[in-house]
Amino acid sequence: MKIFSVKFEGSKIQSNQLFLYNFPEYAFIGRSNVGKSSLINWITNRRKLAKVSSTPGRTQFVNPFLINHKWYLIDLPGYGYSSICQNKKDQTQKLMMDYIFYRKNLVNIFLLIDSRICMQKLDLYFIQKLKIFQIHFCIVFTKTDKIHPMILNKNIDFCKNQIERILFSMPKYFKVSIKNRNGRDKIIQYIQNLNDIYKKNFTSKN
Numbered sequence: 001m002k003i004f005s006v007k008f009e010g011s012k013i014q015s016n017q018l019f020l021y022n023f024p025e026y027a028f029i030g031r032s033n034v035g036k037s038s039l040i041n042w043i044t045n046r047r048k049l050a051k052v053s054s055t056p057g058r059t060q061f062v063n064p065f066l067i068n069h070k071w072y073l074i075d076l077p078g079y080g081y082s083s084i085c086q087n088k089k090d091q092t093q094k095l096m097m098d099y100i101f102y103r104k105n106l107v108n109i110f111l112l113i114d115s116r117i118c119m120q121k122l123d124l125y126f127i128q129k130l131k132i133f134q135i136h137f138c139i140v141f142t143k144t145d146k147i148h149p150m151i152l153n154k155n156i157d158f159c160k161n162q163i164e165r166i167l168f169s170m171p172k173y174f175k176v177s178i179k180n181r182n183g184r185d186k187i188i189q190y191i192q193n194l195n196d197i198y199k200k201n202f203t204s205k206n
Contacts (some may be wrong), residue, residue: 001016001068001188001189001191001192001195002189003043003044003045003067003068003103004068005066005067005068005069005155006044006046006049006065006066006067007065007066007069008049008063008064008065009064009065009066010064011061011062011063012061012062012063012064012095013061013095021072021105022105022202023066023070023071023072023101023105024071024072024107024194024195025064025071025072025074025075025104025105025106025107026071026072026073026106026107026108026109026110026194026199027074027076027099027100027106027108027109027110028040028073028074028075028076028109028110028112028140028192028198029076029077029078029079029096029100029109029110029112029126030078030079030111030112030140030142031078031079031112031113031114031120031122031123032078032079033078033114034078034112034113034114034142035112035114035142035178036050036075036078036141037050037075038050038113038178039112039142039176039178040065040073040075040186041148042178043073043184043187043188044065044067044073049065049074050063061077061092062074062075062076062077062096062097062099063075063076064093067199070077070195070196071191072181074099074103074106076096076099076100077092077093077095079093079096079122079126081148083117085172100130100133100135101129101133101135106135107136107194107198108136108137108138108191108194109130109135109136109137109138110137110138110140110144110187111123111126111127111130111137111138111139111140112139112140113139113140113141113142113159114141114142114143115141115142115143115144115146115147115152115155115156115175116143116146116147116155118155118159119156119158119162119163124162124163127163127166128165128166131166131167131205138171138172138173138174138190139159139163139170139171139172139173139174140173140174140176140183140187141155141159141173141174141175141176142176143177144175144176144177144182144183145177145178145179145180145182152175154171172190174186174187174190
Protein backbone atom coordinates (compact mmCIF):
# COMPACT_ATOMS: atom_id res chain seq x y z
CA MET A 1 0.00 0.00 0.00
CA LYS A 2 1.32 3.40 -1.00
CA ILE A 3 0.40 6.45 1.04
CA PHE A 4 -0.46 9.18 -1.45
CA SER A 5 -2.84 11.36 0.56
CA VAL A 6 -2.68 12.60 4.16
CA LYS A 7 -5.19 15.08 5.57
CA PHE A 8 -5.05 16.45 9.11
CA GLU A 9 -8.60 16.91 10.39
CA GLY A 10 -7.89 19.11 13.38
CA SER A 11 -7.07 18.34 17.00
CA LYS A 12 -9.95 16.97 19.06
CA ILE A 13 -9.98 18.35 22.60
CA GLN A 14 -13.24 16.77 23.76
CA SER A 15 -14.63 13.28 23.27
CA ASN A 16 -17.85 14.62 21.73
CA GLN A 17 -15.80 16.15 18.90
CA LEU A 18 -14.64 12.78 17.64
CA PHE A 19 -15.45 12.06 14.03
CA LEU A 20 -18.32 9.88 12.88
CA TYR A 21 -17.02 8.41 9.62
CA ASN A 22 -17.09 4.64 9.11
CA PHE A 23 -13.40 4.39 8.32
CA PRO A 24 -11.05 2.07 10.23
CA GLU A 25 -8.82 3.81 12.75
CA TYR A 26 -5.30 2.95 13.92
CA ALA A 27 -3.99 4.69 17.01
CA PHE A 28 -0.35 5.21 17.96
CA ILE A 29 0.50 5.60 21.62
CA GLY A 30 3.34 5.10 24.08
CA ARG A 31 5.25 6.64 26.94
CA SER A 32 6.32 10.23 26.49
CA ASN A 33 9.46 10.59 24.35
CA VAL A 34 9.19 7.09 22.87
CA GLY A 35 9.59 8.41 19.33
CA LYS A 36 5.92 8.41 18.35
CA SER A 37 5.89 11.62 16.32
CA SER A 38 9.00 10.64 14.38
CA LEU A 39 7.48 7.25 13.60
CA ILE A 40 4.22 8.78 12.36
CA ASN A 41 6.11 11.19 10.12
CA TRP A 42 8.18 8.32 8.75
CA ILE A 43 5.20 6.04 8.09
CA THR A 44 3.30 8.77 6.26
CA ASN A 45 6.46 10.03 4.53
CA ARG A 46 5.71 13.55 5.77
CA ARG A 47 8.51 15.32 7.64
CA LYS A 48 6.42 17.67 9.75
CA LEU A 49 3.05 15.94 10.01
CA ALA A 50 3.36 15.18 13.73
CA LYS A 51 5.30 17.65 15.84
CA VAL A 52 8.59 16.24 17.09
CA SER A 53 9.81 17.66 20.39
CA SER A 54 12.43 16.86 23.01
CA THR A 55 9.95 18.00 25.66
CA PRO A 56 7.76 15.12 26.92
CA GLY A 57 4.00 15.43 26.80
CA ARG A 58 3.63 17.89 23.92
CA THR A 59 0.81 15.90 22.28
CA GLN A 60 -2.24 16.83 24.34
CA PHE A 61 -5.14 16.04 22.01
CA VAL A 62 -6.50 13.32 19.74
CA ASN A 63 -5.01 14.12 16.33
CA PRO A 64 -6.67 12.31 13.38
CA PHE A 65 -5.03 12.04 9.95
CA LEU A 66 -7.14 10.72 7.07
CA ILE A 67 -4.94 8.47 4.93
CA ASN A 68 -5.75 7.83 1.25
CA HIS A 69 -9.36 8.86 1.98
CA LYS A 70 -9.83 5.34 3.41
CA TRP A 71 -8.50 5.06 6.96
CA TYR A 72 -7.39 7.13 9.92
CA LEU A 73 -4.03 7.28 11.64
CA ILE A 74 -4.62 8.60 15.15
CA ASP A 75 -1.86 10.37 17.05
CA LEU A 76 -2.69 9.99 20.75
CA PRO A 77 -1.10 11.73 23.74
CA GLY A 78 1.65 9.79 25.46
CA TYR A 79 1.33 8.51 28.99
CA GLY A 80 3.82 8.99 31.77
CA TYR A 81 5.88 12.08 32.50
CA SER A 82 4.62 15.32 31.04
CA SER A 83 5.71 18.93 31.30
CA ILE A 84 2.12 20.22 31.34
CA CYS A 85 0.28 21.09 34.57
CA GLN A 86 -1.62 18.39 36.46
CA ASN A 87 -5.08 19.72 35.56
CA LYS A 88 -4.36 19.66 31.82
CA LYS A 89 -2.66 16.31 32.19
CA ASP A 90 -5.78 14.82 33.79
CA GLN A 91 -7.96 16.23 30.99
CA THR A 92 -5.60 14.82 28.36
CA GLN A 93 -5.56 11.37 29.95
CA LYS A 94 -9.37 11.30 30.17
CA LEU A 95 -9.70 12.25 26.50
CA MET A 96 -7.23 9.56 25.54
CA MET A 97 -8.98 6.87 27.59
CA ASP A 98 -12.43 7.87 26.29
CA TYR A 99 -11.16 7.43 22.76
CA ILE A 100 -9.38 4.11 23.31
CA PHE A 101 -12.01 2.31 25.34
CA TYR A 102 -15.20 3.52 23.68
CA ARG A 103 -14.28 4.11 20.04
CA LYS A 104 -16.03 1.49 17.87
CA ASN A 105 -14.01 2.20 14.73
CA LEU A 106 -10.69 1.65 16.48
CA VAL A 107 -9.25 -1.43 14.76
CA ASN A 108 -5.81 -1.59 16.32
CA ILE A 109 -3.49 0.22 18.71
CA PHE A 110 0.20 0.41 17.98
CA LEU A 111 1.80 0.49 21.42
CA LEU A 112 5.31 1.92 21.19
CA ILE A 113 8.08 0.69 23.48
CA ASP A 114 11.57 2.21 23.53
CA SER A 115 13.77 -0.83 22.92
CA ARG A 116 16.60 0.70 24.98
CA ILE A 117 14.53 1.13 28.13
CA CYS A 118 12.23 -1.91 27.99
CA MET A 119 8.98 -2.35 29.81
CA GLN A 120 7.96 0.03 32.58
CA LYS A 121 5.15 -0.31 35.12
CA LEU A 122 3.08 2.19 33.16
CA ASP A 123 3.37 0.03 30.03
CA LEU A 124 2.25 -3.08 31.88
CA TYR A 125 -0.61 -1.20 33.51
CA PHE A 126 -1.77 0.05 30.11
CA ILE A 127 -1.56 -3.43 28.62
CA GLN A 128 -3.63 -4.75 31.51
CA LYS A 129 -6.29 -2.13 30.70
CA LEU A 130 -6.28 -3.12 27.04
CA LYS A 131 -6.81 -6.74 28.05
CA ILE A 132 -9.75 -5.87 30.31
CA PHE A 133 -11.47 -3.85 27.58
CA GLN A 134 -10.49 -6.39 24.89
CA ILE A 135 -8.75 -3.80 22.74
CA HIS A 136 -6.71 -5.23 19.86
CA PHE A 137 -3.11 -4.03 19.89
CA CYS A 138 0.40 -4.80 18.75
CA ILE A 139 3.84 -3.71 19.96
CA VAL A 140 6.29 -1.48 18.12
CA PHE A 141 9.85 -1.51 19.46
CA THR A 142 11.38 1.84 18.54
CA LYS A 143 14.95 3.13 18.29
CA THR A 144 16.36 -0.34 17.58
CA ASP A 145 19.40 1.13 15.86
CA LYS A 146 20.57 2.80 19.05
CA ILE A 147 21.61 -0.36 20.91
CA HIS A 148 23.66 -3.47 20.16
CA PRO A 149 21.66 -6.29 18.48
CA MET A 150 22.39 -8.69 21.34
CA ILE A 151 21.05 -6.23 23.91
CA LEU A 152 18.07 -5.50 21.68
CA ASN A 153 17.12 -9.19 21.52
CA LYS A 154 17.62 -9.52 25.26
CA ASN A 155 15.36 -6.52 25.94
CA ILE A 156 12.68 -7.82 23.60
CA ASP A 157 12.76 -11.25 25.27
CA PHE A 158 12.35 -9.53 28.63
CA CYS A 159 9.37 -7.58 27.32
CA LYS A 160 7.80 -10.70 25.88
CA ASN A 161 8.08 -12.48 29.23
CA GLN A 162 6.46 -9.55 31.02
CA ILE A 163 3.60 -9.31 28.52
CA GLU A 164 2.98 -13.06 28.49
CA ARG A 165 2.42 -12.94 32.24
CA ILE A 166 -0.59 -10.74 31.52
CA LEU A 167 -1.84 -12.03 28.17
CA PHE A 168 -0.41 -15.60 28.16
CA SER A 169 0.83 -14.94 24.63
CA MET A 170 2.80 -12.24 22.86
CA PRO A 171 0.84 -10.06 20.42
CA LYS A 172 2.29 -9.25 17.03
CA TYR A 173 5.27 -6.95 17.27
CA PHE A 174 7.49 -4.89 15.00
CA LYS A 175 11.09 -3.73 15.32
CA VAL A 176 11.59 -0.34 13.72
CA SER A 177 14.52 1.93 13.01
CA ILE A 178 13.90 5.22 11.27
CA LYS A 179 17.62 5.70 10.74
CA ASN A 180 18.08 2.29 9.09
CA ARG A 181 14.60 2.42 7.49
CA ASN A 182 13.52 -0.91 8.97
CA GLY A 183 9.96 -1.91 9.77
CA ARG A 184 7.89 0.68 7.92
CA ASP A 185 6.73 -1.60 5.09
CA LYS A 186 5.70 -4.32 7.54
CA ILE A 187 3.55 -1.91 9.56
CA ILE A 188 1.88 -0.52 6.43
CA GLN A 189 1.19 -4.02 5.11
CA TYR A 190 -0.27 -4.99 8.48
CA ILE A 191 -2.62 -2.01 8.31
CA GLN A 192 -3.60 -2.95 4.76
CA ASN A 193 -4.45 -6.50 5.85
CA LEU A 194 -6.62 -5.17 8.69
CA ASN A 195 -8.27 -2.71 6.30
CA ASP A 196 -9.26 -5.59 4.04
CA ILE A 197 -10.79 -7.47 6.97
CA TYR A 198 -12.60 -4.35 8.18
CA LYS A 199 -14.03 -3.73 4.70
CA LYS A 200 -15.33 -7.30 4.43
CA ASN A 201 -16.94 -7.15 7.87
CA PHE A 202 -18.49 -3.74 7.19
CA THR A 203 -19.85 -4.90 3.83
CA SER A 204 -21.36 -8.05 5.33
CA LYS A 205 -23.18 -6.01 8.00
CA ASN A 206 -24.70 -3.73 5.40
